[in-house]
Amino acid sequence: MKNSAEIVIIGGGISGLATAYNLAARGMKDIIVVERGYIASGSTGRCGAGIRQQWGTEMNCRLSKASCEILENLEEILDYKRSIEFKQGGYLLFATTEKEVEQFKKNVALQNSLGINSKILSIEEALEIVPDMNTEGVMSFAFHQKDGHANPFQTTFAYAEAAKRLGVEIYTYTTVRGIEVKNDRIESVITDKGEIKTHRVLNAAGGFAKDIGRMVGVELPLKPERHEILVTEPVETILGPMLMSFSWNFYIQQEPNGTFIMGYGEQDNPESQGVNSSWHFAQEMARKAIRIYPPLSKVRVVRQWAGLYTMTPDSQPIYGSVPGLDGFYIAAGFSGHGFMFGPITGVLMAEYILGEEPEIPIDMLDAGRFERGELIYEPSVV
Amino acid sequence: MEGKTIVCRCEDITLEEIEELIDLGYDDLEEIKRLTRCSMGPCQGRTCRNLLAQVVASKTGKSIDELHIPTYRPPAKNIKMTALAGGDEDEE
Numbered sequence: 001m002k003n004s005a006e007i008v009i010i011g012g013g014i015s016g017l018a019t020a021y022n023l024a025a026r027g028m029k030d031i032i033v034v035e036r037g038y039i040a041s042g043s044t045g046r047c048g049a050g051i052r053q054q055w056g057t058e059m060n061c062r063l064s065k066a067s068c069e070i071l072e073n074l075e076e077i078l079d080y081k082r083s084i085e086f087k088q089g090g091y092l093l094f095a096t097t098e099k100e101v102e103q104f105k106k107n108v109a110l111q112n113s114l115g116i117n118s119k120i121l122s123i124e125e126a127l128e129i130v131p132d133m134n135t136e137g138v139m140s141f142a143f144h145q146k147d148g149h150a151n152p153f154q155t156t157f158a159y160a161e162a163a164k165r166l167g168v169e170i171y172t173y174t175t176v177r178g179i180e181v182k183n184d185r186i187e188s189v190i191t192d193k194g195e196i197k198t199h200r201v202l203n204a205a206g207g208f209a210k211d212i213g214r215m216v217g218v219e220l221p222l223k224p225e226r227h228e229i230l231v232t233e234p235v236e237t238i239l240g241p242m243l244m245s246f247s248w249n250f251y252i253q254q255e256p257n258g259t260f261i262m263g264y265g266e267q268d269n270p271e272s273q274g275v276n277s278s279w280h281f282a283q284e285m286a287r288k289a290i291r292i293y294p295p296l297s298k299v300r301v302v303r304q305w306a307g308l309y310t311m312t313p314d315s316q317p318i319y320g321s322v323p324g325l326d327g328f329y330i331a332a333g334f335s336g337h338g339f340m341f342g343p344i345t346g347v348l349m350a351e352y353i354l355g356e357e358p359e360i361p362i363d364m365l366d367a368g369r370f371e372r373g374e375l376i377y378e379p380s381v382v
Numbered sequence: 383m384e385g386k387t388i389v390c391r392c393e394d395i396t397l398e399e400i401e402e403l404i405d406l407g408y409d410d411l412e413e414i415k416r417l418t419r420c421s422m423g424p425c426q427g428r429t430c431r432n433l434l435a436q437v438v439a440s441k442t443g444k445s446i447d448e449l450h451i452p453t454y455r456p457p458a459k460n461i462k463m464t465a466l467a468g469g470d471e472d473e474e
Contacts, residue, residue, distance in 0.1 A: 038412040038450065045416065082417070153416040172410065173450070233424045233460060257419070277456050286466035297469075300460040302424055 002169060004197040006030040007353065008189045010176050010212055011204035012037075013044035014152065014339050015331045017159040017170075018346025019202060019353075021078070024166035026350055031168045032198075034191055036175045036208075040156040043206040046275065046307025047339045048229055048251060048263055050242055052091045052147040053116045056107045056379040059316060060337075061114045062360050063344050070343035071150055080158040084150050085256045090241035091147035092126060093380075095140045100247055103379060104142040111144070118144035129240060132295050147242065149255055152339050159346070176205075179215040186216070186327035200327040202349065207273055207308030209332035218322050221370050222333050223311045225269035228281040230304035234258030238295060246380055250288045252296075260299060262289055265309070265336075275306040309336040314375035317341065319348060320366035329353055330367060336381060389437065390430040392423020400437055409442045411435060411449050421452065424460055 006028055009016045012035025020033050035041070051071060053064045070077065071086055095101045104120060111118045121141040127133070129143070160170060171193065179201060180187040188197045203212045207224040234257050242253040252262040262285055282304055290297045312318060312333035321329050331349045334341060344360070351358040369375060387397040395418050408414050411434060420434050421427025427434075431452065439446050457466075 038410050040416065041412065157413075157417060232463070279456075282457065282466050283468065286463045287468070290463055290467050297464040297467075298462055300424070300462050301457060301466060302460055303422075303426060303455045304457070305455050 001171060001194050001196070002030070002032060003195065004030070005032040006198065007032070007200040007202060008196050008198045009033045009202040009204055010189070011035065011042070011206055012039045012160070012170060012172060013042050013204065013206055014040070014156050014159065014342030015334070015345045015349075016202065016204035017156055017163060018342050019204065019331060019349040020168045021159045021163040021166070022346040022350030023353065024163055024168050026354060028354070029167065031163070032196060033163070033168060033170045034174050034176055034189065035170065035172045038172050039160050039170070040153050043308050043310065044152050044156055044339050044342070046229070046305060047152055048253070048261060049149050049152055049255065049339070050091070050147075050251065050253060051150050051340045052144070052242070054091055054093060054107060054111060054118050054142055054144050054147060054380070056103065056110070057316065057376055058110060058114065059365065059376060060378055061111055061116055063341050064337075065114065065116055066360060067341050067344035068146060070347070071155070074155065074158060074343065078158045078162040080154075080161065082154055084154045084158055086148070086150045087256050088146050088148040090129070090143055090145045092130060092241040092243055093142040094138050094243070094245035094248060095142065096138055096245060096247045098139070101139050104140065107380065108142055116144060117146070118142055130243065132238070133243065133293050134291060143241070149242070149253060155339075155342070176212065176215070179212070181216050181325065184325055186325070200329070200353065202329045202331060202353070204331045206332065206338065207310050209310060209330070213330070216325060216328055218325065218328065218367070220318065220330070220332065220367060221313055223271050224273050224308045225265075225311055226272045226274055226276075226306050227263060227265050227269070227309050227336070228277060228285075228304065228306045229261060229263040230282060230285055230301050232260040232296070232299045233302050235299055239293070243292060248288070248292075250285070250292065252289055252293055259302070260296060264288065273308065275308065277304045277306055310338075311335045313370055315378040315381045316376055317345070317365060318367050319345070319362040320352065322367060335378070389433050390418070390420040390423065392425050393419040395420040395430070397437065400434065401441060404438065404441045409438065409444070411438055412452055414438065415452050426454060427452070
């Protein structure tokens with residue numbers, strides 16, 4: 001283990017590794033990534049693998065569009081020999097209440113103004129795309145063809161391999177125990193394998209970002225929540241888009257390898273860093289899935305697991321630094337969409353850390369917005 | 383050995399593919415599993431997880447005890463959605 005670095009990035013998920021790659025690609029040397037488990041073992045590798053651009057705030061639309069455009073070319077950008085299993089089968093969003101119908105109209109107008117070609121579909125139009133679904137109780141749909149899927153493991157390893165080729169050191173199974181601060185400046189990161197002298201730290205620790213903040217006396221308004229997912233055996237390809245509803249609370253997508261991945265979020269989830277699975281989820285998910293998409297009834301469930309959403313009070317990420325503490329950077333609080341934002345997170349955080357003007361202004365996503373009361377609520381989160 | 387040796391029957395993963403990853407520097411079972419999908423298919427690694435561990439151990443010179451062995455996740459056995467939802471698994 002090296003004992004000094006230009007920057008120590010805490011977290012070997014998509015945000016940390018994409019930032020490591022982008023910093024190295026812009027010429028930074030001596031970058032270390034510290035990961036408590038294996039690469040993508042936290043929220044990234046446990047996520048639903050969805051990529052969507054249909055958001056309700058301008059910021060999220062811009063971030064997700066830029067991220068998706070990177071994913072479209074990621075294998076070339078990173079010279080990755082395997083496939084990141086990128087698929088643009090679309091996201092089909094169910095509107096089941098008058099309020100949701102109106103919200104989707106607003107969202108689509110906003111998205112269209114930002115170059116995202118989403119549209120409202122009638123029941124009949126949606127059934128042309130997914131003939132076998134049950135539309136009982138649905139009033140209309142929103143659809144965007146360029147939304148879809150990417151494999152979180154392959155995508156993260158693509159960044160990890162490219163970062164390593166540029167000299168980035170990645171220490172897996174290494175836990176951060178503390179961060180030394182002197183005169184409001186970062187001095188070193190203490191891990192269970194040794195101390196690394198550095199004046200810069202990026203907190204990209206996902207569900208543990210709050211704990212990392214506390215190591216330097218920064219209280220981040222983050223709430224990790226356990227969310228569950230299940231996956232089926234692979235079957236022939238029958239479903240193009242991701243099916244998703246905020247009001248009915250589910251998402252179901254068939255992945256390029258033929259498996260179906262699906263999940264929902266419990267209401268009023270307690271704060272938790274646990275990732276155990278529950279029988280209740282499997283049962284309830286199966287009921288929802290069969291009702292919405294009946295061809296699933298004979299498909300076998302192979303595996304279920306859980307991961308952490310790290311919620312912020314407005315369901316938007318925290319990017320930036322903290323006033324009065326030199327060298328401490330944050331990319332956390334992705335509220336369930338850290339994987340799909342990962343590629344653009346890497347670019348923006350690298351630009352920010354290097355003192356350049358980020359290509360999408362991220363000032364309004366700083367940690368101080370909560371104290372200032374400048375929250376920007378995202379209405380469309382599962 | 384000539385030709386291909388299958389390690390994971392569900393996902394059709396060969397010994398050669400795994401050895402290639404180890405040659406690239408991958409020495410962690412959890413990571414090799416996720417890169418290849420070896421032991422992520424319908425049998426959930428009941429055959430290949432131990433085979434994979436042996437291959438990684440012998441090729442990296444580590445002992446099996448030093449490897450991080452992936453956990454088995456529920457359900458214990460594949461189960462039809464309809465059975466999970468409370469219906470009868472054999473119902474047609």
